[in-house]
Amino acid sequence: MNINLNVELVEQGTTLHLVLSGEIDAYTAPKLKEELLPLTKRAGASIIVDLENVNYMDSTGLGVFISALKSTKEHGSELKLVQLQDRVRRLFEITSLDSIISIDSTVRGGN
Amino acid sequence: METIRLDLENYRNLLKEYLVTKDETALYRAEQFSKLSMQHNVSPEEIVHVHIEALKELYPDLPEAVDDSLNFLLEAMISYGLAYQEFTTLRQKQSELKSEISVAARMQETLLSTVKPDIRGLEIGAISVAANQMSGDYYHFVADKDDDTLGIAIADVIGKGIPAALAMSMIKYSMDSFPESQRNPSAILENLNRVVERNVDPSMFITMFYGLYNPNNETFSYASAGHEPGFYYHSRKNEFEEIEARGLVLGATEQAKYKQYERKIKKDDCIILLTDGVTECRLGDRFIERDEILEVIQTYIDLPAQEAVEQVYKHFERLQDFHFRDDFTLIIIRKNV
Numbered sequence: 001m002n003i004n005l006n007v008e009l010v011e012q013g014t015t016l017h018l019v020l021s022g023e024i025d026a027y028t029a030p031k032l033k034e035e036l037l038p039l040t041k042r043a044g045a046s047i048i049v050d051l052e053n054v055n056y057m058d059s060t061g062l063g064v065f066i067s068a069l070k071s072t073k074e075h076g077s078e079l080k081l082v083q084l085q086d087r088v089r090r091l092f093e094i095t096s097l098d099s100i101i102s103i104d105s106t107v108r109g110g111n
Numbered sequence: 112m113e114t115i116r117l118d119l120e121n122y123r124n125l126l127k128e129y130l131v132t133k134d135e136t137a138l139y140r141a142e143q144f145s146k147l148s149m150q151h152n153v154s155p156e157e158i159v160h161v162h163i164e165a166l167k168e169l170y171p172d173l174p175e176a177v178d179d180s181l182n183f184l185l186e187a188m189i190s191y192g193l194a195y196q197e198f199t200t201l202r203q204k205q206s207e208l209k210s211e212i213s214v215a216a217r218m219q220e221t222l223l224s225t226v227k228p229d230i231r232g233l234e235i236g237a238i239s240v241a242a243n244q245m246s247g248d249y250y251h252f253v254a255d256k257d258d259d260t261l262g263i264a265i266a267d268v269i270g271k272g273i274p275a276a277l278a279m280s281m282i283k284y285s286m287d288s289f290p291e292s293q294r295n296p297s298a299i300l301e302n303l304n305r306v307v308e309r310n311v312d313p314s315m316f317i318t319m320f321y322g323l324y325n326p327n328n329e330t331f332s333y334a335s336a337g338h339e340p341g342f343y344y345h346s347r348k349n350e351f352e353e354i355e356a357r358g359l360v361l362g363a364t365e366q367a368k369y370k371q372y373e374r375k376i377k378k379d380d381c382i383i384l385l386t387d388g389v390t391e392c393r394l395g396d397r398f399i400e401r402d403e404i405l406e407v408i409q410t411y412i413d414l415p416a417q418e419a420v421e422q423v424y425k426h427f428e429r430l431q432d433f434h435f436r437d438d439f440t441l442i443i444i445r446k447n448v
Contacts, residue, residue: 059318062269063315066316067312094337095337097363
């Protein structure tokens with residue numbers, strides 16, 4: 001089973017693209033947190049997290065995004081999630097986190 | 112040191128005996144010697160050292176290369192001995208930790224234990240199985256003897272293991288301390304949200320579904336804090352309907368409000384509540400879909416409620432290649448009058 005997560009950062013001025021691929025679970029969430037949290041501390045930064053290639057995420061991953069959101073409010077940055085696969089999107093919907101985290105509405109396929 | 116010297120004498124004699132006779136009894140005694148050395152904490156390199164000394168006494172004119180290679184072996188064994196010592200210490204520490212965790216797990220079991228109450232006209236089945244030693248799932252029944260109502264809480268702390276278990280205990284005690292007047296589901300969730308928001312790590316959150324059944328008007332009122340949707344089972348149509356209830360997870364923001372929903376429950380119909388440990392089940396590389404879970408529940412729904420939840424759990428446990436990533440909790444409540 002693939003339990004890896006790859007994280008790639010592309011900076012364009014104040015826009016920070018964080019492209020993730022793999023799975024976000026209890027084992028990989030600490031890595032995501034380590035990469036994402038420092039970015040949210042840059043005032044004025046606009047962080048776009050691309051989840052197109054994330055085929056599995058559990059609640060531990062949601063926890064990382066909640067703490068990232070809290071940190072953006074504290075430090076004056078912005079967080080947006082894009083290209084979510086259906087299964088991942090459903091998690092944000094069930095938990096109603098889509099009401100407080102900005103999520104783009106483009107519907108993706110995925111398994 | 113006295114014993115070691117005695118042992119050298121002993122070892123040399125054994126070695127000599129074996130080299131001359133090739134007798135197996137010498138081998139057997141060497142084995143005893145090893146066991147005894149271990150009991151006296153004699154390290155492997157000491158035995159190698161004893162061997163080298165004994166060999167040199169027996170054969171004073173060893174070729175230089177053999178002599179060097181024996182020293183080489185001794186050095187290698189010294190490193191081995193150190194690593195092994197460290198390994199033994201770690202293993203001992205690990206077993207200490209394990210026993211501490213099992214004490215904590217038993218304590219959690221006691222703290223969070225809940226009794227399935229006898230409520231007029233209701234039949235209740237509940238199962239909760241932890242993926243690891245300590246569970247982050249929680250369910251609780253609160254029966255009010257004055258007005259016959261039944262409160263049902265089902266919750267899932269994100270994160271696993273000990274931090275999740277500790278957060279669960281906090282939730283339970285907060286709920287116990289809420290005044291009687293605040294027992295409606297939306298008020299309970301609003302209060303809990305504040306407790307969680309103030310007291311737990313920012314990356315931690317809790318999902319919870321809270322329902323209150325009133326047998327006097329046969330009404331089930333409920334609210335959800337981002338919890339995995341449960342199901343309403345229509346027995347006459349043999350159909351499941353998702354119980355829709357929107358609400359933010361506990362602990363994400365301070366000001367969350369929770370909408371309260373209501374529905375009448377008909378005779379023989381069921382309320383089915385679960386945690387995402389049930390819906391995030393995997394079969395090899397594949398996820399088990401919610402529809403498949405419903406099919407399994409449907410198979411056993413006519414059994415008495417407790418038997419039904421146990422059979423559903425056993426079904427998933429039996430599947431080959433199946434593994435629980437998460438704690439598994441399932442509750443079935445049937446109205447039988």
